Amino acid sequence: MEKTGITITKRKDGRYVGKFIADYADNGKVQYHYVYGKTYEEAESKVLIGREIATRYLSGRYITVEKIYVEWLNAVVNRVKESTLANYRNKFEKHILPEFGDVPCADLTAGKINAFINQKLADGLSASYVRDIFTVFKTMLKYAQDEYGFKLSLKSVVLPKAARKQIEKISxxxxxxxxxxxxxxxxxxxxxxxxxxxxxxxxxxxxxxxxxxxxxxxxxxxxxxxxxxxxxxxxxxxxxxxxxxxxxxxxxxxxxxxxxxxxxxxxxxxxxxxxxxxxxxxxxxxxxxxxxxxxxxxxxxxxxxxxxxxxxxxxxxxxxxxxxxxxxxxxxxxxxxxxxxxxxxxxxxxxxxxxxxxxxxx
CATH class of the missing domain: 1.10.443.10 (Intergrase catalytic core)
Known part of the structure; x- marks a missing residue:
């Protein structure tokens, strides 16, 4: 039977099965998830919990880097110094958003970020500065994952080695x-x-x-x-x-x-x-x-x-x-x-x- 958008049916073995939309395939086809319960109420409870998690996941699955950036900036504005906030804005608005602004956060891959890093190095930015850009980006992405429940694997991101220049003292x-x-x-x-x-x-x-x-x-x-x-x-x-x-x-x-x-x-x-x-x-x-x-x-x-x-x-x-x-x-x-x-x-x-x-x- 269907109740408030929830589909729950009784199986021949006496158990109840509920289904809800868990995701969408790349071609747009709906992907369902199934849960089971000994009683209607148990199955209904599992569906409600699962649907809430899936809804949150899907909303985060398609939220873009730019939208998360604005949300994240509002979250940290009262926790960092004004100069730090200005540094965040500068790196995002000058480097990250032009490249990834309209990309869903969950679609980011190590390959895309590595290509971005290599391009910045080719543009003449120092290895140290490129590492700083990625550090700020990674901080925002962690916020996105914590808030919206999706996972990103950034282990394969290869950061350039920043060779520290030895500064001589004034003679x-x-x-x-x-x-x-x-x-x-x-x-x-x-x-x-x-x-x-x-x-x-x-x-x-x-x-x-x-x-x-x-x-x-x-x-x-x-x-x-x-x-x-x-x-x-x-x-x-x-x-x-x-x-x-x-x-x-x-x-x-x-x-x-x-x-x-x-x-x-x-x-x-x-x-x-x-x-x-x-x-x-x-x-x-x-x-x-x-x-x-x-x-x-x-x-x-x-x-x-x-x-x-x-x-x-x-x-x-x-x-x-x-x-x-x-x-x-x-x-x-x-x-x-x-x-x-x-x-x-x-x-x-x-x-x-x-x-x-x-x-x-x-």
Missing amino acids: DTEQKKLVSYLKSNMSLTAFGILLSLFMGLRIGELCGLKWEDVDFRNKILHIRRTVQRISSANGNRKTKIVISAPKSATSFREIAIPDMLMKYFEMFRDEADYFIISGTNKPVEPRTMQYRYKKILQSAEVEDHNYHKLRHTFATNSAEKGFNVKALSAVLGHSSVTLTLNRYIHPDRTYERRLMNMCMQL
Whole structure:
């Protein structure tokens, strides 16, 4: 008999059988699923449960990547930083949606994703960036599977190996030239560069410093915020400056201020709660600081390099001078000592030889 769209019949052996639509074949033909029960009520209950599961599966089976993307973005908007959300949007709207936007999530295969990865590499994107794109995509697909009950096998996706470039520190000779120029042409910008070189501050952290972050009595600098430019959420490709919490939980930190720098904190000290590097209630944005740094390198006749090399140089110098690596990791705001060792510390042969000779002393 049929009741509320459910088909249940009694077999000759006395059992009841119920059927419901479980899926559709590629040619559109209906595929049924059958359940059995000793009583009508038991069969009916199994049909209702099975139909609910199948309906949810089918709705997810044909839902596209773009629709899931919008749903997923709304789910994470209150759990991630604004800059992280902007990063998600950028990778999806620039790379993933143009390729897969109208494709049902359940139809994605490792082969299709591998072809996508190879094309991005052929377009000139770095292996590291392509891996980041896939990581974000995979996060969204996990949400889709959890919500709609289908399964994707991504085990055969082959990610390119991201070869980490070894960044050399600024040479000792170039460091001396740069520091000499900065001290002879002292300004808030020059002071900021010294903070990055001798305290390892990220450029966004430097731009976010306020005078309230300086503990003059205990000679401590508090890292509490960062400044960065991100894409706007309205899709018009405009960008905006945001002031937010530091990169991670471990990036909130306190750093002892070296005596040499303390005199410059005293020199520029402002009772108003301004941003230190700008001297106003508005921060200098990172790309402006980068531009100013390039101009100073030219004036100081120091070989051109990017601003982040200051932080790398601080880390390497500290390690070479015997700074405890765990303490150094805390100063840099890293989540683990391993990150500090792998990313920033590349001692030269002179330092390595000195350590080897020390080990030989009995």
